[in-house]
Amino acid sequence: MHIVVCIKQIIDPEVPFHLFRIDPVTKTQIRGSHPLVISLYDEVAVEVAIQAKEKFGGRVTVITIGTKEAVQALHQALAMGADAAVLLSDPAFEGVDSFGKARILAAALRKIGSFDLVLCGRQAGDVEMGLVGPFLAEELGIPCATLVSNVVSGNGKIRLKRPTETGYEVLEAPLPCLATITNDETNVPRYASVKGIRAAMRVPIPTWSAADLGLDLARSQEERRIEIDEMWIPQREIRCELISGESAEERARNLALRLRELGLI
Amino acid sequence: MTSVLAFCTATVTSIPRSALEVVAAARSLAQQLGGVSAQALLLGARVEQQAYALIQHGADEVFLVDHPSLASLEDEVALGVAEYVVRQMTPQVVLFPHDDLAGGHVAPRLAYRLKAGIVTDCTGFAVQDHEIRWLRPVYGGKAMAYFRAQGPIQVATVRSRAFEPLPADPSRRGEVRPVDINPETFLPTVRAVERVETAEVEEGPSLDRAEIIVSGGRGMGSAEGFQVLHDLARVLGAAVGGSRPAADMGWVPHSHLVGQTGKIVAPKLYIAVGISGATQHMAGAGSSKTIVAINKDPDAPIFKLAHIGVVSEWEKVIPPLIQIFREMRSQG
Numbered sequence: 009m010h011i012v013v014c015i016k017q018i019i020d021p022e023v024p025f026h027l028f029r030i031d032p033v034t035k036t037q038i039r040g041s042h043p044l045v046i047s048l049y050d051e052v053a054v055e056v057a058i059q060a061k062e063k064f065g066g067r068v069t070v071i072t073i074g075t076k077e078a079v080q081a082l083h084q085a086l087a088m089g090a091d092a093a094v095l096l097s098d099p100a101f102e103g104v105d106s107f108g109k110a111r112i113l114a115a116a117l118r119k120i121g122s123f124d125l126v127l128c129g130r131q132a133g134d135v136e137m138g139l140v141g142p143f144l145a146e147e148l149g150i151p152c153a154t155l156v157s158n159v160v161s162g163n164g165k166i167r168l169k170r171p172t173e174t175g176y177e178v179l180e181a182p183l184p185c186l187a188t189i190t191n192d193e194t195n196v197p198r199y200a201s202v203k204g205i206r207a208a209m210r211v212p213i214p215t216w217s218a219a220d221l222g223l224d225l226a227r228s229q230e231e232r233r234i235e236i237d238e239m240w241i242p243q244r245e246i247r248c249e250l251i252s253g254e255s256a257e258e259r260a261r262n263l264a265l266r267l268r269e270l271g272l273i
Numbered sequence: 274m275t276s277v278l279a280f281c282t283a284t285v286t287s288i289p290r291s292a293l294e295v296v297a298a299a300r301s302l303a304q305q306l307g308g309v310s311a312q313a314l315l316l317g318a319r320v321e322q323q324a325y326a327l328i329q330h331g332a333d334e335v336f337l338v339d340h341p342s343l344a345s346l347e348d349e350v351a352l353g354v355a356e357y358v359v360r361q362m363t364p365q366v367v368l369f370p371h372d373d374l375a376g377g378h379v380a381p382r383l384a385y386r387l388k389a390g391i392v393t394d395c396t397g398f399a400v401q402d403h404e405i406r407w408l409r410p411v412y413g414g415k416a417m418a419y420f421r422a423q424g425p426i427q428v429a430t431v432r433s434r435a436f437e438p439l440p441a442d443p444s445r446r447g448e449v450r451p452v453d454i455n456p457e458t459f460l461p462t463v464r465a466v467e468r469v470e471t472a473e474v475e476e477g478p479s480l481d482r483a484e485i486i487v488s489g490g491r492g493m494g495s496a497e498g499f500q501v502l503h504d505l506a507r508v509l510g511a512a513v514g515g516s517r518p519a520a521d522m523g524w525v526p527h528s529h530l531v532g533q534t535g536k537i538v539a540p541k542l543y544i545a546v547g548i549s550g551a552t553q554h555m556a557g558a559g560s561s562k563t564i565v566a567i568n569k570d571p572d573a574p575i576f577k578l579a580h581i582g583v584v585s586e587w588e589k590v591i592p593p594l595i596q597i598f599r600e601m602r603s604q605g
């Protein structure tokens with residue numbers, strides 16, 4: 009089974025609120041000195057792909073649309089256990105909307121040629137639209153399973169685990185298909201081993217441009233259907249009333265009394 | 274006449290709150306656009322009564338797809354029905370609840386097929402000169418943005434609890450129009466072959482309904498640590514929630530995850546224990562009337578987002594707190 013995972017590199021979403029800045033003109037987060045990471049559900053998707061490879065055999069390719077720096081993200085995925093990686097990079101890719109991104113990823117998948125399963129995160133960890141996965145399935149004309157957390161069997165037809173309110177369900181889909189990935193307790197991303205990190209550095213990573221993909225993005229740029237008009241940081245500080253008390257027990261008592269006074273318990 | 278169409282599902286016994294919220298959003302948007310009707314598309318099995326309820330809750334007209342096979346709804350069947358109805362009725366805007374079925378599947382694929390601009394997980398909108406700007410949190414709630422969607426039709430999904438359902442008004446009149454379509458003509462390529470219930474029967478109230486929620490984070494340290502929260506919840510008659518690390522570690526079921534990608538809750542009292550207060554978590558807890566934070570780190574961000582704070586290790590405050598609540602209970 010050949011699994012292709014679409015990953016996005018983003019600025020660490022765990023940056024605390026007080027260090028978070030945006031550029032109101034470009035309407036994006038300012039990078040500052042924050043680290044870049046694989047978007048969290050995409051990292052989970054890499055984990056799901058590697059687990060499937062371990063269980064059912066096959067190989068894993070990771071692809072990303074990004075700048076040169078995104079090679080870092082590909083290296084991390086390789087170090088986790090992916091076998092191959094491709095960087096999709098071109099100035100023409102910048103600023104395309106989710107429709108445009110799906111076109112780029114679809115072109116890359118066609119160039120890759122044979123694949124059985126495509127994985128995307130349920131949503132990117134920055135703007136979080138949750139569109140590129142389902143759009144890509146439509147663009148490729150393949151079945152789409154959404155919000156699944158693992159591959160439970162991979163012979164002929166594929167079976168996918170999807171968490172539900174009260175447990176989970178097993179979805180069956182023909183191959184090739186695309187799945188969007190959500191997290192559960194079975195797919196917490198592994199750490200890369202030192203050996204994995206060393207091996208990853210030796211994997212050549214080709215870069216494909218718009219021309220390599222035979223893509224004319226002029227139309228995608230003109231026909232942007234999703235645009236950010238304005239972005240701002242809301243003020244949200246609440247004055248927090250700190251419960252006093254010498255000892256923890258005393259603070260516990262004061263908290264209970266205060267909650268009773270407020271009629272909350 | 275143009276319209277705003279709200280996508281709704283229901284069962285024979287109930288209408289989910291999300292359906293009433295999306296109808297309320299459609300009503301409000303239709304009013305602001307002026308001269309536009311608020312329609313609903315209702316899918317379900319034996320849900321005709323619910324169609325009339327949607328009218329009482331703000332819809333002018335309901336397209337009803339009522340079929341036994343819709344008792345359990347496959348994503349692609351819902352997509353097929355939605356696409357059919359939207360192409361027939363050509364509304365100006367289609368609104369969906371931002372849930373797993375619609376937000377995760379139907380809305381994006383429908384938008385793609387219609388070449389419609391789409392904005393997901395909206396918490397509001399602003400209308401000026403008939404132009405809609407969609408309001409939505411970005412960067413896990415650290416920033417807010419107005420989006421514009423272009424295209425012949427606009428699609429949006431709305432975040433849970435962003436809109437209040439309208440109270441039922443029995444005097445409201447509207448048409449219920451059965452749609453002449455057999456949902457079984459849409460053969461899903463991906464289908465559920467097995468459903469497994471793993472959740473234990475829960476004691477106490479559900480997260481959605483609870484007046485008090487006790488929620489734990491990574492700071493609880495272990496599943497055993499989490500047991501103490503269950504004890505606290507028991508004396509308070511509260512439900513138990515958790516942050517993402519707590520859910521990933523299996524300390525609390527994923528269906529109890531509170532946050533942007535989990536449940537959005539709005540209890541009277543939310544007690545966050547060992548939770549740092551990441552914006553993605555607070556997106557789910559922030560509408561609680563009173564938030565209490567118990568955290569050992571006085572600089573934890575949650576102390577800027579909570580109403581009441583206790584700086585302490587939970588190990589030292591929760592056990593006496595349980596004891597004190599017990600005493601209060603027995604004193605009445």
Ligand SMILES: Cc1cc2nc3c(=O)[nH]c(=O)nc-3n(C[C@H](O)[C@H](O)[C@H](O)COP(=O)(O)OP(=O)(O)OC[C@H]3O[C@@H](n4cnc5c(N)ncnc54)[C@H](O)[C@@H]3O)c2cc1C
Nearest residue numbers: 490491492516517532533534547548549553554569586587
């Ligand atoms: C796209 C995206 C979506 C996300 N969606 C969600 C979501 O829906 N819900 C969610 O919760 N998160 C979500 N997250 C993750 C979120 O960003 C945070 O990582 C997460 O909420 C942190 O959880 P936490 O507060 O339990 O852990 P930490 O941030 O690790 O905080 C643990 C806290 O416990 C305190 N502590 C430690 N020991 C003790 C002790 N003994 N007593 C008292 N306090 C102690 C520490 O001081 C610390 O403040 C999402 C992230 C992304 C990128």
Ligand SMILES: Nc1ncnc2c1ncn2[C@@H]1O[C@H](COP(=O)(O)O)[C@@H](O)[C@H]1O
Nearest residue numbers: 014015073128129131132137138139140
């Ligand atoms: N720049 C990108 N490169 C590769 N994959 C991407 C990119 N942006 C989004 N994706 C994929 O699409 C998913 C959903 O992204 P979004 O629609 O932006 O929320 C992500 O989790 C990725 O799997």
